[in-house]
Amino acid sequence: MLENLTEMLKGVLEGxxxxxxxxxxxxxxxxxxxxxxxxxxxxxxxxxxxxxxxLEKNKLVEITKKPSDMGPPRKFFAINDAGRExxxxxxxxxxxxxxxxxxxxxxxQ
Amino acid sequence: xxxxxKITGSDMTKEMKAFEARAKKLPAEYQTAWxxxxxxxxxxxxxxxRNLMPILDGVLxxxxxxxxxxxxVQEVLGDDIKGFCLALAGIDGAKSYRDxxxxxxxxxxxxxxxx
Numbered sequence: 300m301l302e303n304l305t306e307m308l309k310g311v312l313e314g315x316x317x318x319x320x321x322x323x324x325x326x327x328x329x330x331x332x333x334x335x336x337x338x339x340x341x342x343x344x345x346x347x348x349x350x351x352x353x354l355e356k357n358k359l360v361e362i363t364k365k366p367s368d369m370g371p372p373r374k375f376f377a378i379n380d381a382g383r384e385x386x387x388x389x390x391x392x393x394x395x396x397x398x399x400x401x402x403x404x405x406x407x408q
Numbered sequence: 409x410x411x412x413x414k415i416t417g418s419d420m421t422k423e424m425k426a427f428e429a430r431a432k433k434l435p436a437e438y439q440t441a442w443x444x445x446x447x448x449x450x451x452x453x454x455x456x457x458r459n460l461m462p463i464l465d466g467v468l469x470x471x472x473x474x475x476x477x478x479x480x481v482q483e484v485l486g487d488d489i490k491g492f493c494l495a496l497a498g499i500d501g502a503k504s505y506r507d508x509x510x511x512x513x514x515x516x517x518x519x520x521x522x523x
Contacts, residue, residue, distance in 0.1 A: 327470070328477055343486035344479070348470050349495040356499055370476020371469060 305341050312342070314389035316350045317378065320360060321386055324377040327351055351376060359385050423461055430468055437481045438471050441489065448493035463496055 308315075312334075319330050330351075331344045351374075354360045359382035364372045378386070413419035431442045445467055453460050474484040485492055 345485040
């Protein structure tokens with residue numbers, strides 16, 4: 300629907316991915332599909348991959364390797380306590396930004 | 409990694425060979441993407457290139473998984489391979505050659521001024 304959303308999404312994509320992981324242990328391809336189904340059609344697996352690496356580096360997720368039916372074992376991601384705390388902060392920040400954006404939009408004149 | 413490997417980098421040569429063997433098993437379009445990724449990542453290598461090994465290993469894993477899923481490479485990486493590599497190198501805090509040159513220049517000037 301909307302094209303070239305990627306620039307705008309950049310800052311929030313990490314929160315989106317963390318939210319998806321928080322619901323259920325999952326892997327890169329599935330996360331990408333979820334985001335695509337949500338309407339973020341521009342998001343590719345490579346982008347999600349870089350986010351996952353960052354989450355891993357910042358120790359916000361736990362990783363398990365599980366064999367898959369085809370191909371190499373898949374990396375599964377599950378949220379940990381630090382991740383949950385980060386996610387809580389993310390939604391707090393999001394609330395702030397989105398409420399301010401709406402305020403700005405409605406007060407036009 | 410033992411001392412000999414550290415000095416000669418022979419462990420990396422071995423690792424690179426293993427990467428290449430894995431890459432060769434990928435579909436042709438994935439191999440092309442792999443080459444592009446390599447070309448874009450190496451400017452972010454440290455003196456030996458050792459910092460890139462885990463990154464390359466991870467990316468190869470991603471490509472292997474995606475190829476096994478039957479996705480085409482365009483779907484996986486999009487158009488912006490350069491940006492993808494930049495993001496990867498950025499996470500690692502890898503410096504580019506330019507950063508290193510800048511640092512060297514700054515050091516040299518500081519030394520001259522100090523005298």
